[in-house]
Every structure is written in structure tokens, then in C-alpha cells.
Amino acid sequence: MNWNNDIQKAQYNQTRRDFLRTTTKGLGAAAIGSLIAPNLLSGQPNSIPGSGGVLKALHHAPKAKRIIYLFQSGGPSQIELFDYKPELMKRHGEEIPDSVRxxxxVTGMLAAQSSFPMVGSKFEFTQNPKTGGYFSNLIPYTAQIAEDICVVNSMYTEAINHEPAVVFLQTGSQQVGRPCxxxxxxxxxxxxxxNLPSFIVLLSRGKPDTQNLNMQSWGNGFLPSHHQGVQFRSGADPVLYLSNPDGIDRTSRRRELDYLERLEREQQAVWGDPEIDSKISQYEMAYRMQTSVPDVTDLSDEPDYIFDLYGxxxxxxxxxxxxxxxxxxxxxxNVPFVQLYHMGWDQHGNLPKDIQKLAKSSDQASAALVTDLxxxxxxxxxxxxxxxxxxRTSFSQGKLTKTNYGRDHxxxxFSMWMAGGGIKPxxxxxxxxxxxxxxxxxxxHVHDFQATLLHLLGVDHEQLTFKHQGRRYRLTDVHGHVVKGILA
Known part of the structure; x- marks a missing residue:
């Protein structure tokens, strides 16, 4: 090999045009790589390039990159919405058989009730000719996207009261303190x-007199605190304490954070507390969010037809x-997890009237989201x-009349539906x-549902763990199987 000749060519014969022609693909690949994975060339030990997660790599090919969880807090009645039961309507008013019950x-609210008359839905159902599924006339918009969704009518849980049941679905445990x-x-x-949190929470109410939610439902539990859900609110300040006080501009804020980080690093060197890293991370995220949050929460650039779609x-x-x-x-x-909590579905009495309000507030927008995506x-x-x-129960809680009834937990x-992200439509x-x-x-089961969500993200639910107090914990605890029958 003639090294002198190669060096001479490199020094004297390579023109600017030759350089651009021969390196275009390399520069292009580097540019694309920096967009797809910003930290790919940074030398940082990120697990999945550019992500900041702990996993070295996904356990298998993912079907979903993100989740939008539309949680309907209060326990929607499956009998009024998805689970069509003509036999129940036929035997309306009869005592529920002991062989069934x-x-x-049951909850303590039924302790004084001596009779348990069965009650069929007073709302009509329509069967989709292609999917075979039934949809109540309370949810006409959801019925229109029947071919895009998978309706699961066989969900079950052990929790019978609201707070432990919500926490169980979100964290895998009925007791608070686990990560969601x-x-x-x-x-x-x-x-x-x-520039945005990886986990964002949005709250709404279907009616004013609703039971509040425990913030543990979107808490980080024993995971580092920067993994907790960040609640976005309506109004001038979507995130509390994000705006600068009067007299503090962005340059001053940047200088303050730099000095604060130096102090935090000194404390970290002494104490080795991982929460110090979380605080630094949260401060930096808040600084970036000062520009990213106003942009994403400003809906003024949405066209009228989109507002019409959502209602x-x-x-x-x-x-x-x-x-x-x-x-x-x-x-x-590309925010990975967005959790909507819509409160008000707890109808122990006056169900026919109240469920119409909740269904109306949820149906069109939920279907619109699927359509829009x-x-x-x-x-x-x-x-x-x-x-x-x-x-909700098949029998009436309280007195059953011709026009009114309620249902207990x-x-x-119960029923749930899913769409997109690797789910069979x-x-x-x-x-x-x-x-x-x-x-x-x-x-x-709840744990099967959780295992399936992680599976669709490319994660084996048994291998994503965190060691806490001498034990390795996971979302599904020691349970859970992927529901392969609903996978595309």
C-alpha cells in the first residue's frame, strides 16, 4: 500500500466538491441520527438512545411508542354501555338468583338492603354488523369507531371501593405507595x-359533585421523584410555579439554576442522595417547560373542524x-404517557339521568381522539x-322504580376498550x-391488563423491576399474563 500517495491525494487532490459529494450520506445520517436520538453521539450512558430510561434495550419489538389512558373514574356501568344483556331486561324486577350472586x-352500602331486584338497562343497544359488538345509544360516537377498537367485557379486579380500586389499576397494588x-x-x-415531562396528567369532571382522586394514582412511589406525573391545569399557568416571579427574566433564572446546581452537586458529593439528582432534573425540566408548555397548551392554532370533531x-x-x-x-x-382522569361515573342512585350526563361528556371526545390520531x-x-x-351490579341499589334505579360497585x-398501538381492531x-x-x-385481570400494556411498549413486565427495601418490585407484582387474544 502506497501511504505517501494516499496522503498526497488527501492533501492536494481532494476538492471542496469532492468532499461534499463523498460525505453527504455520512453527514445526512449524522443529522438524522441527532434528530431521532439527540444523545446518540453524546457519549452519555442512556439506556435507549436519547431516552433517559434505565433499560439497556427493549425486550422485543414494540407496537406502541406512547399511551393515552382515558380513565373514567367512578366505575362506569358496563350494563348501560357495552355489555348487552337481554335476559337481564327480561327478568327486570326479579330477585337475583343465589346461584348467580x-x-x-358487596359494599357496606348494601348492609341494610334486604332485597336485590335485577334491573336491565333502560337504554337501547345497537349491534355493529361487522364487529358483532353491542353499543348503547348513550355512546353513539364510540359506536362509530367500533371497527377501530377492541372492547374487553371481561375485566375483573379484587378491589371493591373506589380509592383502592383506582390505585390498584394504576399501580398494581390496592395500598398506596407503589409507582403507577x-x-x-x-x-x-x-x-x-x-422539553416536556414523560408523564403528564389531566383532570376533568363530568359533574360538579364528584369524589376527588388520590394523587397517589399518578405518584412515583419509591421510584425517583422526577418520574411522578406532572399535572397540567387549565388557566394562565398550566403548571404551578412554572412562571418566573416579577423582576426575574429568563437570563436571571438560568444563572440562578446554574448556581443552584453547583450547590446541589456539592451536597451530592457528600451525601450521595439520588433525590438530589431528581431535583436537578426537575429544575432543568421546569426551565425548558417555560417555553414548551405555553406552546403545547395553546389551542388557538387548531382549525374549527377539529373543535367540531371533539365537540x-x-x-x-x-x-x-x-x-x-x-x-x-x-x-x-412524543410525550410517552398521558393520563386523563374524568370523574363522576359513580351512580349509586339516579343512574339513568346521571349516566347520560357522563356519557355525553366523554363519548364524542373519546371517539374524536381515536379518529384524530x-x-x-x-x-x-x-x-x-x-x-x-x-x-356496577346487576341488581338495583336502593328502591327500584319504573323510571329510576342505582347500581353499586x-x-x-366490567368493560374497557383499547385502540391502536398493536391492539387488534x-x-x-x-x-x-x-x-x-x-x-x-x-x-x-388487572395485572394481565398491565402486563399487556408493557408488552405493547416492548417491555417484558417481569424484567422491569426496582429494588426497594431489599425486594425487587414490578408493576404487576408477582402476577400477570399478556392477553395475546387482543394483540394484532
Whole structure:
């Protein structure tokens, strides 16, 4: 090999045009790589390039990159919405058979009730000719996207009261203190968007007199605190304490944070507390969010046809419809986990009237979100989940009249739907008995549901763990199986 000749060519014969021609692909690849994975060339030990998560690599090919979880807090009645039961309507008013009720646990609210008359839904159902699924006339918009969603009618849980049931679905434990799904995602996968939190929470109310939620539902538990959900609010300041005080400009804020980090690093060298790293991370995220949050929460650039798609409430900040539209904007910016909580589904009495309000406030916007994601090419890698913490009883709570009834909590079976992100569309999975009181086929436990969510993200639920107090914990505890029957 003639080294002198090669060196001479490099020094004298390589023109500017030759350089650009021969290195275009390399420069282009580097540029694309920096956009896809900002830290790819930085030398930082990020798990999945550019993410900040702890996983070295995904356990298998993912189907979903992000999740939008539309949590309907209070326990929507499956009997009024998805689980069509003509036999229950036929035997309306009859006492529920002991063979059906068995020795299942009931809440303390039924302690003084001596009669348990069965009550069928007073709302009409329509069967989709292609999917075979039934949809109540309370949810006409959801019925229109039947071919895009998978309805699971065989969900079940052990929790029978609201707070432990909500916490169980979100964290895998009925007791508070465990990390929720969004925190596990943030911890394991990180986020490709460095200017917005990896886990964002949005709250809305279907009616004013609703039970409040425990913030543990979006808490980080024993994971580092920067993995907790960040709540966005309606109003001038979507995130509390994000705006600079009067007299503090962005340059001053940057200088303050730099000095603060130097102090924090000195403390870290002495104490070795990982929470110091979390605080530094949160301060830096807040600084970046001062410009990114106003941009994403400003809906003024949305065209009228989008507002029409989501419904008139989409123009009112803080409503469920506005939050669904905001969730789509966050998905466009690659926020990995967006959790919407819509409160008000707890109908122990006056159910026929109240459930109409809640269904109306949720139905159009939920369906619009799926439609909007689909038309933008985002549904294929975005998993949308709709459902509450448990179902409702087949018998009436309190007095049954011709026009009114209520339903108590029922953990043994309830309905949920999912769309996009690797879910098989246009199917109905699982069945209940003729009274929607017991499971009949393909039960899906809370832990199975959680294992399936992680599977769709490319994560083996048994391998994403965190050591705490001498034990390795995971979202699914020591349970859970992937529900393969609903996977595309």
C-alpha cells in the first residue's frame, strides 16, 4: 500500500466538491441520527438512545411508542354501555338468583338492603354488523369507531371501593405507595422529548359533585421523584410555579439554576442522595417547560373542524373534550404517557339521568381522539385506553322504580376498550354470564391488563423491576399474563 500517495491525494487532490459529494450520506445520517436520538453521539450512558430510561434495550419489538389512558373514574356501568344483556331486561324486577350472586363480596352500602331486584338497562343497544359488538345509544360516537377498537367485557379486579380500586389499576397494588404505570414507563423507557415531562396528567369532571382522586394514582412511589406525573391545569399557568416571579427574566433564572446546581452537586458529593439528582432534573425540566408548555397548551392554532370533531366543550379549557384534544397535541410531541382522569361515573342512585350526563361528556371526545390520531398517522403507534376501576351490579341499589334505579360497585366484571398501538381492531374480547355478574369466558385481570400494556411498549413486565427495601418490585407484582387474544 502506497501511504505517501494516499496522503498526497488527501492533501492536494481532494476538492471542496469532492468532499461534499463523498460525505453527504455520512453527514445526512449524522443529522438524522441527532434528530431521532439527540444523545446518540453524546457519549452519555442512556439506556435507549436519547431516552433517559434505565433499560439497556427493549425486550422485543414494540407496537406502541406512547399511551393515552382515558380513565373514567367512578366505575362506569358496563350494563348501560357495552355489555348487552337481554335476559337481564327480561327478568327486570326479579330477585337475583343465589346461584348467580353466590358469596361474592358487596359494599357496606348494601348492609341494610334486604332485597336485590335485577334491573336491565333502560337504554337501547345497537349491534355493529361487522364487529358483532353491542353499543348503547348513550355512546353513539364510540359506536362509530367500533371497527377501530377492541372492547374487553371481561375485566375483573379484587378491589371493591373506589380509592383502592383506582390505585390498584394504576399501580398494581390496592395500598398506596407503589409507582403507577406512567412512572414505570418514565423510569424504564424515558422520553424522546426532552422539553416536556414523560408523564403528564389531566383532570376533568363530568359533574360538579364528584369524589376527588388520590394523587397517589399518578405518584412515583419509591421510584425517583422526577418520574411522578406532572399535572397540567387549565388557566394562565398550566403548571404551578412554572412562571418566573416579577423582576426575574429568563437570563436571571438560568444563572440562578446554574448556581443552584453547583450547590446541589456539592451536597451530592457528600451525601450521595439520588433525590438530589431528581431535583436537578426537575429544575432543568421546569426551565425548558417555560417555553414548551405555553406552546403545547395553546389551542388557538387548531382549525374549527377539529373543535367540531371533539365537540363544543373542546373550546373550554379544563373540560374532558379540551383535555382529549390536548392529549393529541402531546402525542404529536412524543410525550410517552398521558393520563386523563374524568370523574363522576359513580351512580349509586339516579343512574339513568346521571349516566347520560357522563356519557355525553366523554363519548364524542373519546371517539374524536381515536379518529384524530388515525387521520394523522399516529394511531398505529399510540395506544388509547378507555375504562374505569370496576363495574356496577346487576341488581338495583336502593328502591327500584319504573323510571329510576342505582347500581353499586361490582369488581367481578366490567368493560374497557383499547385502540391502536398493536391492539387488534374491531373485536370483542371476553364474555360475562346472562346477568353481567360473573365471568363466562376469557377473564382479564388487572395485572394481565398491565402486563399487556408493557408488552405493547416492548417491555417484558417481569424484567422491569426496582429494588426497594431489599425486594425487587414490578408493576404487576408477582402476577400477570399478556392477553395475546387482543394483540394484532
Amino acid at each position: 353466590g358469596n361474592q363480596r 404505570i406512567g412512572s414505570w414507563m418514565s423510569y424504564g423507557l424515558g422520553s424522546p422529548n426532552q 363544543s366543550d373542546a373550546r373550554i379549557p379544563g373540560t374532558y373534550a379540551a383535555n382529549c384534544l390536548l392529549a393529541r397535541r402531546l402525542a404529536e410531541r 388515525k387521520q394523522r398517522g399516529l394511531l398505529d403507534d399510540t395506544l388509547v385506553v378507555w375504562g374505569g376501576e370496576f363495574g 361490582h369488581p367481578r366484571c 374491531g373485536i370483542n374480547y371476553g364474555q360475562t354470564d346472562d346477568f353481567s355478574y360473573n365471568l363466562a369466558e376469557n377473564g382479564v
